[in-house]
Amino acid sequence: xxxxxxxxxxxxxxxxxxxxxxxxxxxxxxxxxxxxxxxxxxxxxxxxxxxxxxxxxxxxxxxxxxxxxxxxxxxxxxxxxxxxxxxxxxxxxxxxxxxxxxxxxxxx
Amino acid sequence: xxxxxxxxxxxxxxxxxxxxxxxxxxxxxxxxxxxxxxxxxxxxxxxxxxxxxxxxxxxxxxxxxxxxxxxxxxxxxxxxxxxxxxxxxxxxxxxxxxxxxxxxxxxxxxxxxxxxx
Numbered sequence: 001x002x003x004x005x006x007x008x009x010x011x012x013x014x015x016x017x018x019x020x021x022x023x024x025x026x027x028x029x030x031x032x033x034x035x036x037x038x039x040x041x042x043x044x045x046x047x048x049x050x051x052x053x054x055x056x057x058x059x060x061x062x063x064x065x066x067x068x069x070x071x072x073x074x075x076x077x078x079x080x081x082x083x084x085x086x087x088x089x090x091x092x093x094x095x096x097x098x099x100x101x102x103x104x105x106x107x108x
Numbered sequence: 109x110x111x112x113x114x115x116x117x118x119x120x121x122x123x124x125x126x127x128x129x130x131x132x133x134x135x136x137x138x139x140x141x142x143x144x145x146x147x148x149x150x151x152x153x154x155x156x157x158x159x160x161x162x163x164x165x166x167x168x169x170x171x172x173x174x175x176x177x178x179x180x181x182x183x184x185x186x187x188x189x190x191x192x193x194x195x196x197x198x199x200x201x202x203x204x205x206x207x208x209x210x211x212x213x214x215x216x217x218x219x220x221x222x223x224x225x
Contacts, residue, residue, distance in 0.1 A: 043112070043199050043216030044151065094203075095141065095164060096214060098151035 004088045009103040012082075018075040020102050022088030025069040032091045033064060035073050036098075037084040044087065044098070047073065078106045110134070112217035114200050120223045126188040129220045133182070133202030139163075140183050141203075141214060142175060146196035157183060158205065190224045197221050 005023045012018040024033065034049040048055055048062045050071070055062045061074040075082055087101040113132045121127050133140045142154040154173070155165040159180035168175070172191070177183040187194055201214040 041197065041219070041221075043201075043218050046213045046215060049213070094139065095153040095156055095167070096143070096151075096201075097153065098143075100150060 004090055004099055006086070006088050006099065006102045008100065009105070011105050011107055012078045014080060014106050014108050015077055018078040018082065018104055018106070020073040020086050020104065021070065022073070023070045024088070024090050027068055027090050033062070033071050034089040034091050034096065035060070035062065036087045036089065036096070038087070038101070039084040049091070080106050080108065082106050112200055112202050112215055114217040114220050116220060117218065118221045120225065121190055122225050123192055124189045126186065127190055127222060129185045129198050129222070131183045131185070131200030131217060133200070134215060136204065137202035138180070138205035139203040139212075140177060141201040142183070142185055143199040143201065144196050145199070146193065151199065192224050195222055195224045
């Protein structure tokens with residue numbers, strides 16, 4: 001499975017867009033990019049996933065570069081409840097490989 | 109619709125004892141996964157069931173861990189005998205089976221926090 005690298009931590013002002021980057025330069029053509037988050041010590045929560053095209057759902061948008069070497073998760077209007085650790089995962093098989101993620105802190 | 113549930117939410121046992129964790133997947137989900145996070149480490153995959161069959165158990169740390177899913181519904185993960193390094197949070201996840209790659213989204217339970225003293 002491709003390795004992903006993410007910044008250790010980020011801050012975002014409440015109400016502003018949070019843009020979380022992820023590098024996956026060794027990703028193969030059939031590996032999907034998944035995003036999960038973990039709030040406090042709850043179970044990981046699915047956010048979004050994509051392969052080549054940009055994706056949007058009620059929670060977030062996922063922008064994948066044309067060469068697929070990186071992607072950005074966008075939370076359009078961050079709230080305090082979005083404070084969490086966000087994981088970018090390149091999925092080849094059916095088991096998820098979590099890295100260290102990005103700790104996003106939304107500041108009032 | 110009920111989500112993935114896990115029992116117990118917390119367990120404190122002494123080294124050498126046995127503990128059994130239970131996971132009830134979302135109804136109708138054929139795929140069931142176990143993951144764990146031990147202290148200070150990343151969340152790691154343990155194993156994957158498709159119905160009652162073990163599809164992938166490459167993440168199981170050693171033979172002190174036994175997972176079962178009789179009848180293809182709920183699953184249990186037994187640790188016998190428990191060691192100090194088994195302390196951590198054990199997560200269960202489930203997904204539907206579509207026969208497609210990469211399969212359906214995995215939905216996680218709240219986890220069982222295990223402390224071995």
